[in-house]
Amino acid sequence: MLATLERLEIQESAEELAAQILQSDIAEEYRRCLYRLKSDKGTQLKIQEFSKMKELYEEVQRFGRYHPDYKRVMKEIRELKRDMDMDENVASFRRAEKDLQSLLDEVSVLIGRSVSENVKVPTGNPFFDSGSACGGGCGSGGSCGCS
CATH class of the missing domain: 1.20.1500.10 (YheA/YmcA-like)
Known part of the structure; x- marks a missing residue:
């Protein structure tokens, strides 16, 4: 409940x-x-x-x-x-x-x-992606390697 x-x-x-x-x-x-x-x-x-x-x-x-x-x-x-x-x-x-x-x-x-600080948020904006290990490439179908 x-x-x-x-x-x-x-x-x-x-x-x-x-x-x-x-x-x-x-x-x-x-x-x-x-x-x-x-x-x-x-x-x-x-x-x-x-x-x-x-x-x-x-x-x-x-x-x-x-x-x-x-x-x-x-x-x-x-x-x-x-x-x-x-x-x-x-x-x-x-x-x-x-x-x-x-x-x-x-x-x-x-x-x-x-x-969490470890949640990856693909924004496409380098300013926001700086704290992310993926660098904003998450929207590319896993080609960024962060999956």
């Missing part, structure tokens, strides 16, 4: 934590930036153009320099990527996405370390 009550308390605490994260300023900014990214027609046009060119780029990559459109495609993909990356909506979304990921990484590390 005690284990069941303890698990219910942990579940409730996890749900409260998730609700707090969803109500945070960082999550709200992420949702605002995502909305602006999805609703701006100019931004969406840049993303669509880049996606189309990316398909052509992947085909050209199969043949490398020997593809007849290699130079043109390589030049255009770089220009479209730069144009898309310089779009204010894309840039602000990426900043908000990075901030939200950092918050989630911090929470994951705090939870993991509250259980």
